[in-house]
Amino acid sequence: MKKNTAHAGTGTEGRETKSLIAIVDDDESVRIALTGLFRSMGLTSEAFASAAEFMKSAHLSETTCLILDVMMPGMNGIELQHQLAATNRRIPIIFITGRSDPSTRAHALRGGAVSFLSKPFSEDALLTAVQSVIEEE
Numbered sequence: 001m002k003k004n005t006a007h008a009g010t011g012t013e014g015r016e017t018k019s020l021i022a023i024v025d026d027d028e029s030v031r032i033a034l035t036g037l038f039r040s041m042g043l044t045s046e047a048f049a050s051a052a053e054f055m056k057s058a059h060l061s062e063t064t065c066l067i068l069d070v071m072m073p074g075m076n077g078i079e080l081q082h083q084l085a086a087t088n089r090r091i092p093i094i095f096i097t098g099r100s101d102p103s104t105r106a107h108a109l110r111g112g113a114v115s116f117l118s119k120p121f122s123e124d125a126l127l128t129a130v131q132s133v134i135e136e137e
Helices: 027-042 051-056 077-087 101-110 123-137
Strands: 007-010 017-019 019-023 044-048 063-069 091-096 113-120
Touching: 007 044, 017 077, 017 091, 019 027, 027 123, 044 051, 051 077, 051 101, 063 077, 077 091, 077 101, 091 101, 091 123, 101 113
Parallel strands: 019 044, 019 063, 063 091, 091 113
Antiparallel strands: 007 017
16 A cells, blocks of 8 residues: 555646545544544545534535445434435445444445445555545546
């Protein structure tokens, strides 16, 4: 895995653009761990405690990859995926979950998720999924 992956490309005016990874998980320890992991890899991330917080944020339009927990209070990850699709926001989603079941996995992938990882997942598995999203930008 290359360490200098924060720069994803060049904007329309010739300036470099950074990839922003949004992390939406109600578990604070997961948010802290993933933010630290991405920072150590030279990637920019923002963490949100809920789907509603993410939807209201100024970072919504800047997000190039969304790390999304399935089970959260309020709007869950699958509902957020549907909300984004309903508003024509095409953000690549990597689902993470502690309670994986085949029907939820299938539903998420049919809805366009690029990956579905069960907790605990390896850092390498997550970074590989994120890197594939960034490279396709």
